[in-house]
Amino acid sequence: MFKRSIAAALVALGVVSPVWADPTKTARIGVDGMVCAFCAQGIEKKLKARAEVERIFVSLENRIVAVGFRSGRGLSDAELGRMIVDSGYKVTEIARVDASVDQIRASVQRR
């Protein structure tokens, strides 16, 4: 019940995509307050603990966490948002993109 309430609140606030967002597509998550790599370890640890997650990229400079999934698997925006919040951070947006995690990494490092 509590988890559903969090998910509903995140959708209502426009922080996460609505339920029709494809959960298997790469997630590009905007995160506020992520200024220290040591403190942000919780994000990576939580995501890596999920069997659905294949690749992760964290950028403090761009304030994003990119999450790629194993073929045919994925996580909902609500689950991703909850993991970021549990790690102590604020989610500003979750976008589903066609780019892979490696492509996102390359694009932000070219800037």
Next chain:
Amino acid sequence: MTLARRRTAAIAFAAGVAAAAPGAHAGLFIGKDLWMVMAYGTSDMRMAEAMYGITPRLSAGVGWTELRGTHAGRLGRVTDIGYLQANLLLHRIHAPDSVANVYAFGGAGASRGNFFGGTEATWHGGLQADWESRRWYVNGNVHWWRSDAFSYRIDSLTLGWAPYAADYEDWAAWLLLKGERRDPLMSGTEVTPALRLFRKAWWFEIGRSNRGSWMFNVMHVF
């Protein structure tokens, strides 16, 4: 300095370290379901703590501190304190490029020492406020320790500056300047310049105070 003053100063110093070392930065910033372990040492003490993130706002764990000093001409243990501690995030402000936190922490434990007999019940508690960006850091901490054998208040203020803004996979380097007062056991302020390095889940600090004491600190999250 008399032996009694050495002992009380050593206890106060340990209390100050307990307040500042694990709590000064990441020690209280523990995500849910994560462990943080740390070891801290100076010429006067050894310390170890393990904390676990129970919720995004609450962490708890155990700590142990051994104070060392010169007794009868030999360097050795003066006292040690074992304790349980809980850390509560009272408020956090997320900005795009910075974060600010206010914490309350406290707990209870037992002390053994050379200047009192048996075991003393001991409690401690305090408040911490910090703010940091990728280049600047400030932390204020006040910590009280109480038992029938001793009663201390330790105030600390730490300023930090990073010469470059490290990203997630980089080694981060910080220069720190920490001031600490230990009422009523130490006159004046101890000032410790230190170097902080961290990458991913590992954190290291080394410094030397204006009183000649070397400091090291190692933390790991998993």
